Amino acid sequence: xxxVIIDYGSGNLKSVENAFMYCVRTNNLKFSIExxxxxxxxxKADHIVLPGVGSFPDCKKGLQQIDGxxxxxxxxxxxxxxxxxxxxxxxxxxxxYSSEKKRTSGFGWLNGNFKKIKTSGLDYIGRNYxxxxxxWNNLQIKExxxxxxxxxxxxxxxxFVHSYALLTREINEIIAYTTYNQKIPSIIGxxxxxxxxxxxxxxxxxxxxxxxxxxSWVPES
Amino acid sequence: MLSTxxxxxxxxxxxxxxxxxxxxxxxxxxxxxxxxxxxSCLGADEICFLDISATNEKRKAMFNVISKTAELCFxxxxxxxxxxxxxxxxxxxxxxxxxxxxxxxxxYNPTLIRESSEKFGxxxxxxxxxxxxxxxxxxxxxxxxxxxxKKTNIxxxxxAIKGVKNGAGEILLTSMNSDGTKKxxxxxxxxxxxxxxxxxxxxxxxxxxxxxxxxxxxxxxASAVLAASIFHYGVHSIFSVKKEMFxxxxxxxxxxx
Numbered sequence: 001x002x003x004v005i006i007d008y009g010s011g012n013l014k015s016v017e018n019a020f021m022y023c024v025r026t027n028n029l030k031f032s033i034e035x036x037x038x039x040x041x042x043x044k045a046d047h048i049v050l051p052g053v054g055s056f057p058d059c060k061k062g063l064q065q066i067d068g069x070x071x072x073x074x075x076x077x078x079x080x081x082x083x084x085x086x087x088x089x090x091x092x093x094x095x096x097y098s099s100e101k102k103r104t105s106g107f108g109w110l111n112g113n114f115k116k117i118k119t120s121g122l123d124y125i126g127r128n129y130x131x132x133x134x135x136w137n138n139l140q141i142k143e144x145x146x147x148x149x150x151x152x153x154x155x156x157x158x159x160f161v162h163s164y165a166l167l168t169r170e171i172n173e174i175i176a177y178t179t180y181n182q183k184i185p186s187i188i189g190x191x192x193x194x195x196x197x198x199x200x201x202x203x204x205x206x207x208x209x210x211x212x213x214x215x216s217w218v219p220e221s
Numbered sequence: 222m223l224s225t226x227x228x229x230x231x232x233x234x235x236x237x238x239x240x241x242x243x244x245x246x247x248x249x250x251x252x253x254x255x256x257x258x259x260x261s262c263l264g265a266d267e268i269c270f271l272d273i274s275a276t277n278e279k280r281k282a283m284f285n286v287i288s289k290t291a292e293l294c295f296x297x298x299x300x301x302x303x304x305x306x307x308x309x310x311x312x313x314x315x316x317x318x319x320x321x322x323x324x325x326x327x328x329y330n331p332t333l334i335r336e337s338s339e340k341f342g343x344x345x346x347x348x349x350x351x352x353x354x355x356x357x358x359x360x361x362x363x364x365x366x367x368x369x370x371k372k373t374n375i376x377x378x379x380x381a382i383k384g385v386k387n388g389a390g391e392i393l394l395t396s397m398n399s400d401g402t403k404k405x406x407x408x409x410x411x412x413x414x415x416x417x418x419x420x421x422x423x424x425x426x427x428x429x430x431x432x433x434x435x436x437x438x439x440x441x442x443a444s445a446v447l448a449a450s451i452f453h454y455g456v457h458s459i460f461s462v463k464k465e466m467f468x469x470x471x472x473x474x475x476x477x478x
Contacts, residue, residue, distance in 0.1 A: 019295050053344060127438075128416065
């Protein structure tokens with residue numbers, strides 16, 4: 001199987017590559033991993049990972065600078081049904097738009113938009129809510145039988161760092177939530193494509209389990 | 222619910238971990254990659270590397286330390302020490318660091334915070350502030366640089382607010398008066414900053430026991446706690462700190478074996 005990690009100038013490519021390589025190696029999976037911005041390579045891949053750190057508009061701009069990339073992704077994922085994982089801003093890009101800095105459109109694969117996390121009120125021990133939502137948090141799993149959550153329980157924690165959260169009424173597409181002053185969709189997806197607000201590549205053993213599950217997942221066609 | 226982070230810090234000199242008090246009488250304390258691996262297995266929520274090499278030439282070893290650690294440890298890595306330019310930022314991030322902390326350079330090159338956060342995102346810009354008590358300052362604390370040796374005549378609270386406005390995504394706040402004393406964090410300073418900025422504040426300097434960590438979280442609102450020596454010398458483990466935090470109603474990750 002061939003997996004591509006899309007290189008569009010986002011900062012944490014190396015971390016994503018390291019974590020996927022480690023997972024493939026330690027589990028003896030038959031995967032080749034390529035970090036690339038080459039459209040031909042992406043169209044030949046079996047699986048696509050879109051990482052992303054930084055701001056939504058910057059990531060969108062980075063993608064636009066590679067001629068034809070966004071159209072290709074939509075074609076591969078939506079029309080051809082190729083397996084896809086968006087991480088953090090890579091996940092945010094899957095929906096209609098984000099209000100970060102200025103309203104910027106995403107791919108529109110799912111309904112919804114991103115708004116700044118609320119900071120009003122105090123947390124359970126009386127502290128102010130800080131932005132970014134930074135650190136380890138657990139999942140409230142909505143789709144208990146989703147293959148990517150096999151052997152992952154609600155006490156396990158994943159590393160988050162983001163300031164904007166998804167607002168959506170399309171409740172069917174939310175696989176898990178996370179709570180930080182508000183309910184934040186932390187895993188979303190449909191059919192062959194998934195997005196995670198957290199960073200599986202930085203989430204220790206739980207992250208490795210998630211990556212393993214995602215790599216092993218065979219979406220129903 | 223978000224866990225409160227426990228962050229061990231490794232002092233790195235010429236690519237090796239060192240132990241010493243106030244950077245004097247440095248003793249070789251092994252391979253930072255091995256130690257980071259150990260800390261990450263023991264439940265460290267992030268790992269912080271502080272390069273205390275004196276020259277740029279010797280700092281190159283740090284890139285190697287970061288890249289080797291990033292191949293094996295899948296927790297966030299922060300690198301700092303001697304970061305002066307966007308190029309330093311880029312090299313550390315490309316090596317596998319997730320965040321970069323800047324200290325003296327932010328004072329002497331005030332545009333660096335803005336430039337680095339615009340370029341790499343504010344999630345990876347950590348403003349490290351070394352504060353000392355000074356009654357003349359409006360907040361009672363003054364910013365120092367060069368490991369506390371140089372005063373700047375800058376007020377800590379104003380500096381923190383300005384840093385956040387310029388794009389810092391987190392503040393690593395060290396009380397130079399408490400640092401090395403093992404008598405506990407500076408609660409007044411930590412409370413002052415954490416109540417007045419909207420980004421996470423990491424408390425640093427003075428941790429002597431797990432109870433000190435609990436105190437700075439519950440009484441001063443720290444978002445995370447950082448410590449070096451109490452973990453290095455094996456007096457307290459990350460696990461024992463988390464157990465104490467959990468016992469006091471603070472949510473943590475991996476407080477059980």
